[in-house]
Amino acid sequence: MSSNADIVVKNLTKTYGRFPAVNNISFEVPRGSIVGFLGPNGAGKTTTIRMLTCFLPPTSGTASVAGFDVFSQSMEVRSRIGYLPENAPTYTEMRVQEYLAYRGRLRGISRSTLKQRVESVAEKCWLGERLRWPIGTLSKGYRQRLGIADALLNNPQVLILDEPTVGLDPTQIRETRKMLADLAGQHTVLLSTHILSEVELTCQRVIIIGRGQILAQGTPEELKQESARRNSSGAKLVVEVRGPTQQVKMALGAMPAVENVEVLSDGPVCTLSLSGKLDGALRELIASTVVGRGWALREMRTTGTSLEEFFVQITDPGTAMNQAA
């Protein structure tokens, strides 16, 4: 995987004074993928990103981006990344077009291609009709897009975006997501966020960081499964059936995979909550049993296995301490 990874982080540590902001983390981001970098505020996301973008030197450990070391080959790294810092700071007195041209020149884009690059990123980020506007008059959403446009200017191999959808309205968030999905494949994207739905919708892999350490990583699906496994008592299968409550309860309780059945509501339509080994086979068995007995199956859903619950579970200091004990 190493040869095919655009971001390789090994035992990276950053301490501020005595406080370890990032503590011995390792991960890889494969080329062309979108990876979500998830964590509560103050978990070390921004510090990690600042080390990857050569803004801060690591205290120990190594990181390489696009095949170059962030410390010893900083210029090579910097010319191959596009970076959107938190809050997308810009010069408010400049016009959008001017600013993009200025950034392009700073990033070494040749004079002949500069105009075309500016137009192309402006179009990609829906800035076309705002090109002549002073940045100070733009809304937060437009400024955020300008930041993304800036990051895309040099057509970078690796894109690092720190909370790209902060301050955007729901429509803009959806548009940004669409844009990120378009970018995958052409660029390797590391996306930091604390909005979970964003990660579930856009990212192929998720890295969860908390208190400076990596708490979990995998695809969103894997993490959900992991959540179900860790928290088997918490995960429940809720079944809604039209039929005699007691008989339904006995029929479902008799299944070997089911450990416990609880009646949530009684009546002509009853709702039961099951716990145990809740896999696909069980759900199929339940469906065929219910239908076979002549009852009607109205709904079947699992609860307690969302990414959000998993996130809360592993980033909550209380649970972590319990696990350590």
Added chain:
Amino acid sequence: MLKTFTIARRELMGLFFSPVAYVVLVVYLLFVGLLFALLVFSPGAVADPGPMFAWNHLALMFVVPFITMALFSEEYRSGRIETLRTSPISDFSIVLGKFLGALAFYCVIIGSSLVYILILSAFGRPDFMPVLTSYFGLVLMGMLMLSIGLFFSACTQHQVLAAISSCAVLVAFGILFQAIGGLLGSIISQPPAWLNTVQRVMTYMSFEPQMQHFSMGLVDTSHVAFFLTGTFFFLMLTYLVLESRKWR
């Protein structure tokens, strides 16, 4: 090098967009106008603009901090320093670019005093060579002043703090050193040799005697060397401060 000029151009533009720049320009023109009216422009006098240039530093030591205060402070405060330093450009280019942008703006400001030379030449025939050396001296002194201002701007994210600290140091160069030197000479009747040396150093580091020479048409290599080494010293300090911020 191209990127250095890109930064210089942006800083120059940024300065022209800020209202502070125009206030500074007006204050400077008023002050120089005052010098012109009181010391130079009188009927029957020799058409010598020298005194006007010799006291220019008294205004510039308050003007320059306003030019330089935001150069780095504002980048830190707004977070733009992050976009800047993650771009493929060296820290020294950033320092030099900002310095050159501020220097260009400074040249526009001191250039505005040419108005008074024009007025003078309408009424008399001033010697233009001392005017040329005066401007040369002003640019050299400006370089040192700007590099001091740039250094303090790189030290803090508070513009006001940067302005006040650089102002304090410039006042030291502009008035204080010379005053102390003069004071030492006057209160001690037979000063020991080391005190003489201190006094000489103090006078050497003061702007006024140096500017007197330039305004008379004298280009003294020791003065040129003083301003150039001073500028280089403070630009290097600025670079070091910028570098050291990474490690904190």
